[in-house]
Amino acid sequence: MATGGGWAPARSVERHGAPRGGGTRSKSVAPGLRRPSPSPARSRAATDNGGSADSCRVRVAVRLRPNNSEDLAHGSDFDSCVELQPESKRLKLKKNNWSCESYKFDEVFSENASQKRVYEVVAKPVVESVLEGYNGTVMAYGQTGTGKTYTVGRLGKDDPSERGIMVRALEHILSSMSFETDRVAISYLQIHLQRSSRIKEEKSSLSNDMHDIFPDDLPLVLKSKLLIVDLAGSERIDKSGSEGHMIEEAKFINLSLTSLGKCINALAENSPHIPTRDSKLTRIFRDSFGGTARTSLVVTIGPSSRHYSETSSTIMFGQRAMKVVNTIKLKEEVDYKILYKKMEREVDQLTSEMERQQKLIKSEKMQLDKKLKESEGSFHDLRMTSNIRIENLEKEKCELESTVKTLMRDLEEERGQKNMLSEQIAELEKLLDENKQQQQLENLSRTKVLTDTTKEHEKKMEELLRQLQEERHCSSSLKDRMSILQQELCDAQSSTQLQESMARELEKKLTEVTEEFTCQVQSLKEKISELISEKEVIYKELKSTQEKVQQEMWQRQGLEDQILRLKQSTSDNFAEESKTSDCMVRTGSGLGNATFVSKSGKIREALSGQRGTISKIFEEVGLPNVLALLKSEDLDVQIHAVKVVANLAAEDINQEKIVEEGGLDALLSLLETSENTTIYRVTAGAVANLAMNGSNQGVIMNKGGARLLANVASKTEDPQTLRMVAGAIANLCGNEKLHLMLKQDGGIKALLGMVRSGHADVIPQIARGIANFAKCESRVISQGHRKGRSLLIEDGVLTWMVANSTRFSASTRRHIELAFCHLAQNEDNTCDIIASGGIKELLRISRESPRDDARNLAKKALDSNPAFLREVQ
């Protein structure tokens, strides 16, 4: 990045701790120097290649101006007191011929160094860092005439090579930015740069919650600023040659430079306090030194030994600045507008995806329906055809059975006929035998006839036998056919069985398909409901993000307006501050009957004007926002916020509201935690004002207000703070219900303890408080609600009253006298009053007091108390 060797910023590997090396910075650096960035901006520690947080030392170069005509004119009297050793980056400063000191810098520019080289070594790394999103500062420091403006502000109109850092930096920035996505604004002194970026890996630095809320490519805006500063001359006033009006201005400038020097010293020495508030200049440089910016400093010197001391102090300034270490941080914010648009786009996409899925599911369902119908139809057809076939086969079987029956019957008849014929044959044979025997006997002649007849019969028999044979043949073929038919019947029966099992299988398959289809429909329905609920969640998220963005925008707007107004009113209020504090506490003109006392009509006018301004601010800004400022990290803002609250608390109408909105809690926590006297004073004043309201008094006590006020009283000697604290306690004394708690919390002790101040503003408040207490206590005791000696006695109030009643102003004396007379009304106090020598006081009051009520109370006590009467006698 840098051209000069060794100028490249030294980066520490530690993540958040103090940087290594000579420039460690203590943890207790003033809060202003390490303020957290405002929400919702996030500061991300800059990453180097390794991705670690950056500690970056302030880089310092020294530049030597060539001899000018003045130097040349004095040439012979004054030699050059400076010798440069650019190779070792060292500078030798010669005090005289015998002693010289050597100093090492980050870079050493001789009188011949070109403006280009100075830019590239000193400013270019800073500008590049600013373009990456870090704040940066380039600054020149040195005696008048040594070349600060030449280095930083030279325009180089005639000779471009002469252009200084400012022009070159602008050129660099404008050539590196995109006019569509980046914005640059320029003001005198500072250059306020913004770049759009979508860095995915940045997301890894977010918390898990943020990961869930924000999408992967979170739109981020980088907002960095470049400060290029040409300071005033660092020489003593007498050398600056300023006169008259100029000398006053020079003094201020010198003061600012001194403040800057003090801050640099403090940072270089790791001092716990950095006085950045001392001047506007150091406030501007808060981020440049010890802050989050990358900073380069050019210290310019002249060669002449006439200016030895200025040159030496300039060099020392540079040396100290080299020890300052900054922790550079990326200045980026989330771009919610882009984020919102992106999420809206995503919702649109999801919606269309869901619609597409629904359509797909519908068409799938229709297809499955169709398939189911088709399967049902084919199953029905199959059933019908198999039924018809079974019927046909049954019929065929019946026919075959009847045919077989007929054939059997025929066969049976044939058999009967055959048997008959056989019987006939046997009879005929028998007859033949008989005839034979007869004929043999009777007639051999007939033998021939008989033989013929026999032959005929044999022929007939042969015929019958042949017929029988045929019939038998026919019967066996019928039998074969029957067995074939029986076989066919068997086959038909088995095919019917097969078809039935097929039908059963088809039925089973159909059931499965139906079930599967039902499951698919079910899962698709679930998917739809899931998508709907997802959509609802995204809508909710989007809505809450929108609301959040809106709220943050309002909050931010409100706070910015508030700060602006507070700043405007600051200058007005500042002049009135002392007057205001006079009026913070009500002082009593009568006991408990409180009214505002203004020292003059003028103050009253000023006050009412100021009140007007404050109530206007209040109306516009709103109480919650004013109260929020009580917790501001900026002490100035905090002080002004307390002043506003104190003024508001002076109005009866606001007192309860402030407590309701948490204002009292904030004030009490300031009393507890703050170390600042102004905060104590104004906060105690505000609490005093709130304590004027009867219903607030109990709340203040319950929240430990008395204890906190007593604590403040013990810590400070500032009479105005003590006056506020005493006023607050005095107001609480006017509530008899709180007396015991007030005493237990040390309120009475603290009130009496503040007499050590002896201040004319404090004592009347103490006296008023005591009188309030005594009067209320006496009333409670006379009504019989309480018994026993006064709670004031134990803490020494009675003794103090007797000893000091005549020492103070008339009004204070009157309070003390009345308080004393009220104590004298309680018989349980008799012994203590006598022991403290109070009888004398009682007599004096009964005779001399200018007030009728005090005189009467004293007389009443003396007359009604026998112990007093005895003492008087």
Ligand code: ADP
């Ligand atoms: P400064 O701002 O510190 O008071 P300038 O920048 O006004 O000083 O410089 C005083 C004079 O010295 C100017 O005329 C300037 O041109 C001249 N000068 C300063 N530095 C150089 C340099 N490095 N080379 C040439 N001329 C220089």
Ligand code: MG
């Ligand atoms: Mg100048």
